[in-house]
Amino acid sequence: MKIYNRINRQIRAGELRVIGEEGENFGVISLEEALRLAKEKNLDLIEISSNSIPPVAKIADYGRFQYAEKKKLKEAKTKSHVVEVKSLQVKIGTDDHDLLLKAEKASEWLKDGHRVKLNLFLPGRSKYMNKTFLKERIERMLKLLTENYKIAEEAKASLKGMTMVIEKDNKPKIS
Numbered sequence: 001m002k003i004y005n006r007i008n009r010q011i012r013a014g015e016l017r018v019i020g021e022e023g024e025n026f027g028v029i030s031l032e033e034a035l036r037l038a039k040e041k042n043l044d045l046i047e048i049s050s051n052s053i054p055p056v057a058k059i060a061d062y063g064r065f066q067y068a069e070k071k072k073l074k075e076a077k078t079k080s081h082v083v084e085v086k087s088l089q090v091k092i093g094t095d096d097h098d099l100l101l102k103a104e105k106a107s108e109w110l111k112d113g114h115r116v117k118l119n120l121f122l123p124g125r126s127k128y129m130n131k132t133f134l135k136e137r138i139e140r141m142l143k144l145l146t147e148n149y150k151i152a153e154e155a156k157a158s159l160k161g162m163t164m165v166i167e168k169d170n171k172p173k174i175s
Contacts (some may be wrong), residue, residue: 006047007062008035016047016057028054081113085165089119092126092137103144106166110147115167118142122161134162142166 006012011031018026018034021043026034038045038059046065049056058065086109088102106116120138122129135155142149145166153165 005062005065006050007044008038011045011047011055011057013047013050013055015054016045017052017054018045019048019056019058021058021060034059083114085115085117087117087119089121090137090141091121091123092129092134099141100144103141104146106141107145107147110145110149110166110168113168115152115165116149118164118166119158119160120155120162120164127157127161138162138164 013031015028015030016034017028018037020026021041026037029037034045034057041059043059044062044065045057046060046062047055047057086106088106090099090102094102106118109116118138118141120134122134138155148169148171149166150169151164152167153163155162155164157163
């Protein structure tokens, strides 16, 4: 991503609030006076905030300023974490060992901070089974999870069966 700031003669405002390279405040001065101050120090006048009244400009080396801005953007990008919704599908007759493997995978995803969507697949007539029995089938899976979780969306009927969404709970479980 490129950062574009107006510098020196590209600045259109007549008056600017000027900040020095060490952070000193020169107050509101004319564009010509600000350019003169920047030229005396062999630096550039960089418009930082064009939307404020009067616009804010900084006296600094433009190359260093760009480098610092790119570094800030990159750091902010690395700190951001995208939460994905991972899906896991189980059937009514899924064996305990298979459930354990799926629970391990779900626990791993929860540990990474992702949400997990549990789909209880119900083929054919099994869609019309008792809802409490179907919820017990989902809870069978939840009991195997090793990570603390909270229910983000309660179990509800979906096109292919029942769906529940869980996410990581940072609060420790009280035994």
